[in-house]
Amino acid sequence: xxxxxxxxxxxxxxxxxxxxxxxxxxxxxxxxxxxxxxxxxxxxxxxxxxxxxxxxxxxxxxxxxxxxxxxxxxxxxxxxxxxxxxxxx
Numbered sequence: 001x002x003x004x005x006x007x008x009x010x011x012x013x014x015x016x017x018x019x020x021x022x023x024x025x026x027x028x029x030x031x032x033x034x035x036x037x038x039x040x041x042x043x044x045x046x047x048x049x050x051x052x053x054x055x056x057x058x059x060x061x062x063x064x065x066x067x068x069x070x071x072x073x074x075x076x077x078x079x080x081x082x083x084x085x086x087x088x089x
Contacts, residue, residue: 005062006031009046009055011038016070017056023074027081031058 008024008031010017024031036043036055043053050057050068057068063080067073 004030004032005060007034007059007061008032009034009036009049009057009059011036011055014055019070020056020058020073020077023077023082027077029077029081 006024006029008017008020010020010033012035034045036046040053043055046055046057046068047053049059049066052068054068056070056073057066058073058076059066060076060080065076065080067076
């Protein structure tokens with residue numbers, strides 16, 4: 001089986017991360033989780049990917065999209081994989 005296209009960078013017990021998790025699960029999107037360092041200053045992996053040290057962040061290899069901020073991620077997932085996907089909505 002191939003690796004999931006989406007990698008989801010998150011923190012334990014982060015409400016913004018949970019919002020993204022709910023959306024991924026709602027649309028039955030396959031993803032892999034990467035839990036990041038709790039110390040903001042040590043989140044170099046996320047900073048390298050998104051230019052920021054904030055989570056949640058996703059990398060979608062199927063579309064080439066890398067983004068952070070839960071609101072933006074949820075909107076992207078809904079448009080790309082959700083009910084409006086493929087309808088040009």
